[in-house]
Amino acid sequence: MGERIDILGAGLSGLAAATILAKSGKEVHVHEIRKDSGARFDGDFQGIENWTSDIDFFDEMREWGLDPDEFKSNAFDVIDLIHPDDVITNPKTKGAAFRVVERGTDEHCIDQGFKRMAITAGANIHYGSKVNPNDCDIIAAGPKDSSAIAFGEIFHTDHPNHVAFQLNDKLAPGAYSYLIVIDGVGLICTCLWRQQKKSGRYLNETIAWYDEHYVLNRRPIKRVGGKGDFSLPTKYIHEEKIYVGEAGGLQDFMWGFGMRYAITSGVLAAQSILQQCDYEVEVKKRLVPLIKISAINRFLMNRVGDRGFKIVARYWMRDQKRKGDGLRFMKWVYQPGIIRKSLWPIVKIGMLRKKILADGRIVHRMPFRKSLKRDLWEPTDKALEVGAQWNLVRKGGGKLSFTESDVKN
Ligand SMILES: Cc1cc2nc3c(=O)[nH]c(=O)nc-3n(C[C@H](O)[C@H](O)[C@H](O)COP(=O)(O)OP(=O)(O)OC[C@H]3O[C@@H](n4cnc5c(N)ncnc54)[C@H](O)[C@@H]3O)c2cc1C
Numbered sequence: 001m002g003e004r005i006d007i008l009g010a011g012l013s014g015l016a017a018a019t020i021l022a023k024s025g026k027e028v029h030v031h032e033i034r035k036d037s038g039a040r041f042d043g044d045f046q047g048i049e050n051w052t053s054d055i056d057f058f059d060e061m062r063e064w065g066l067d068p069d070e071f072k073s074n075a076f077d078v079i080d081l082i083h084p085d086d087v088i089t090n091p092k093t094k095g096a097a098f099r100v101v102e103r104g105t106d107e108h109c110i111d112q113g114f115k116r117m118a119i120t121a122g123a124n125i126h127y128g129s130k131v132n133p134n135d136c137d138i139i140a141a142g143p144k145d146s147s148a149i150a151f152g153e154i155f156h157t158d159h160p161n162h163v164a165f166q167l168n169d170k171l172a173p174g175a176y177s178y179l180i181v182i183d184g185v186g187l188i189c190t191c192l193w194r195q196q197k198k199s200g201r202y203l204n205e206t207i208a209w210y211d212e213h214y215v216l217n218r219r220p221i222k223r224v225g226g227k228g229d230f231s232l233p234t235k236y237i238h239e240e241k242i243y244v245g246e247a248g249g250l251q252d253f254m255w256g257f258g259m260r261y262a263i264t265s266g267v268l269a270a271q272s273i274l275q276q277c278d279y280e281v282e283v284k285k286r287l288v289p290l291i292k293i294s295a296i297n298r299f300l301m302n303r304v305g306d307r308g309f310k311i312v313a314r315y316w317m318r319d320q321k322r323k324g325d326g327l328r329f330m331k332w333v334y335q336p337g338i339i340r341k342s343l344w345p346i347v348k349i350g351m352l353r354k355k356i357l358a359d360g361r362i363v364h365r366m367p368f369r370k371s372l373k374r375d376l377w378e379p380t381d382k383a384l385e386v387g388a389q390w391n392l393v394r395k396g397g398g399k400l401s402f403t404e405s406d407v408k409n
Pocket of ligand 1: 246
């Protein structure tokens with residue numbers, strides 16, 4: 001048995017690192033505070049994007065020795081893009097624009113797939129385990145603070161598999177909402193990039209919107225959610241500990257697509273321990289430029305409301321018409337020209353706040369923005385009905401796995 005490596009957190013980044021290291025003969029111990037991998041998410045659908053690189057992410061995973069067939073995924077080449085004025089258009093591509101996976105503790109979930117890969121490789125995972133981070137080599141403990149949150153409802157539905165993405169500043173302040181249906185189970189989620197009291201009312205209103213525009217025959221099961229921590233540390237290795245995934249601030253400021261960064265950074269951390277690369281250098285070369293541009297895009301998005309969202313949606317469709325591929329726009333979003341790049345110093349000063357974390361790391365983080373006057377509106381009757389329906393389901397045992405008390409700014 002080789003040198004012992006301890007990893008804090010058995011999520012995607014920690015398990016990706018554990019798998020590569022155990023395969024290379026290291027004695028790997030992963031310490032997870034929860035009872036199982038994926039317990040943070042409870043059946044949430046999430047999308048793994050294919051636009052921040054020209055390589056299909058699943059091919060990249062295979063090159064690293066990670067097997068994407070270990071978990072269920074559904075590839076999509078088309079979505080409904082819902083404009084703020086309710087017009088629906090269809091960005092499409094040839095191949096997989098993104099894949100939907102399930103987060104949670106069921107066997108087919110991505111978290112469980114990664115757990116199986118790590119165990120098969122020979123890693124030891126200790127669940128329900130609380131250890132001192134200073135005793136670990138890799139910190140993979142996910143987000144700490146909240147820069148934004150997402151709230152969703154999971155339900156049974158008769159609707160065929162489908163993904164809809166909605167830019168609407170009223171239903172999802174500063175962000176977007178989405179509908180995902182996979183094999184008879186649906187998720188409607190709204191993301192709040194501005195902090196609100198009673199966030200549940202945004203979800204009720206969003207669900208009411210989808211109920212009106214899609215034939216869902218929605219039977220609620222549970223409500224889920226979580227927070228995203230958007231911060232750029234000055235260093236990714238601190239006091240000999242390697243920070244990966246969201247614990248290292250590796251998260252997409254624009255849409256919150258953090259899974260690809262989490263897995264990639266876990267792999268890079270392992271390769272660095274195996275002396276195949278220098279983690280600090282690789283992360284700054286491969287991931288930080290993407291995160292910086294996502295922060296610039298976020299800065300610009302924070303300045304617009306529905307009128308700006310409409311311009312974006314229209315531009316996207318015009319771009320698709322010109323280039324014959326809807327994914328090209330998403331790739332362009334992450335490949336900035338000189339003008340967007342030059343905004344970085346303004347973004348750093350204007351949107352990010354310097355913070356010294358408890359472990360001594362210095363980060364520039366995006367605080368949870370305050371609500372705006374326009375975020376206060378009267379709920380519609382349909383949204384009130386959605387809320388009442390959820391209260392009944394909840395009284396009957398429907399689980400709520402995320403509340404406002406989980407939000408820490
Ligand atoms: C509602 C929601 C929707 C999202 N949708 C998408 C999406 O569509 N696409 C996408 O790419 N990303 C999405 N994300 C982001 C994505 O989930 C994260 O970026 C990704 O999971 C980060 O991986 P990670 O390994 O850093 O953390 P996680 O996968 O969260 O793993 C961290 C692990 O560390 C454990 N842990 C925490 N503290 C400790 C401790 N002290 N000791 C031991 N263990 C600890 C946690 O229990 C957890 O198991 C979403 C996030 C949320 C909240």
